[in-house]
Amino acid sequence: GQQVKQSSPSLTVQEGGISILNCDYENDMFDYFAWYKKYPDNSPTLLISVRSNVDKREDGRLTVFLNKSGKHFSLHITASQPEDTAVYLCAAGARNNNAPRFGAGTKLSVKP
Amino acid sequence: GPKVLQIPSHQIIDMGQMVTLNCDPVSNHLYFYWYKQILGQQMEFLVNFYNGKVMEKSKLFKDQFSVERPDGSYFTLKIQPTALEDSAVYFCASSLGDKNTLYFGAGTRLSVL
Incomplete structure (x- = not known):
């Protein structure tokens, strides 16, 4: 079954x-x-x-939030720009050489 | 940045034939991966390979599939014999460590007729 799910196929901002x-x-x-x-x-x-030992990681306009109890993580992009328009894939992996599994992707469209 | 090359970009073969998909990973990388994406669906994990061995494989990695990287050359995915349901885009990736960034190739579109 699908181990990683992105429920929104598209998002417009x-x-x-x-x-x-x-x-x-x-x-x-x-x-x-x-x-x-x-x-x-x-x-x-x-x-x-991010690794599971942190709940949040920031890098410029990007922030990842990790909610381990809810088995959920998110990506926040502040000050979204038209060049952010793309498909965003989330991925998760386990210890012991397990390869990352990918979600289906969310197509982000940033409108001027 | 580092590049992973996949050759060819598109391959068309008849059902039952053998096909080999080639991947030229980033030169100092140690972990290698194949993913399969059927049109309109998400990219699914097939197999990962390290130190000359398959480390993990999914249910999609059928008995007809095999991988190898002879003498540090191309990392290959061989399908023998092919079936219609093997038609998909196959993405190769490599990474330096098992939890490092994956670098992907552009994919090989396999069409089995």
């Missing part, structure tokens, strides 16, 4: 606003959480990642 992308997971053993960005006809590239 006005330029300057906050984009909030959500991801739910099933496996209690996941301890690594990441967000990848994918432009059309390009490969996914890593944006930001």
Whole structure:
């Protein structure tokens, strides 16, 4: 079954606003959480990642929030810009060489 | 940044034939992955490979699938024989460590007729 789920296939945000992308997971053993960005006809590239020992990580306009008890993590993008328009994939992985599992993606559109 | 190259970008073969998908990973990376994405669906994990061995594989990694990286050259995914349901885009990725950034190739679109 799908171990990592992104329930919103798309999101539209006005330029300057906050984009909030959500991801739910099933496996209690996941301890690594990441967000990848994918432009059309390009490969996914890593944006930001966290380990399970923190609840939050900031990097510029990006913040990842991790809610372990709720098996949920999110990506917040402040001051959203048209160039943030892309598909965002969440990923989660477990210890012991387990490869990350990916969500289906959320297509973010930032309107000028 | 580091590049993962996948050759070819598109391959068309007849059902029952063998196919080998090639991946040239980032040169100093140690972990290698294949993911499969059927059109309109999410990218699903197939297999990861480290130190010459399969570390983990999913249910999608059927007996007809095999992977290898002979002598540090291409990391390959072989399907023998192919089936219609193998039609998909196959993404290769590599990473330095098991929890480091995955670097993806552009994918090989496999069409099984």
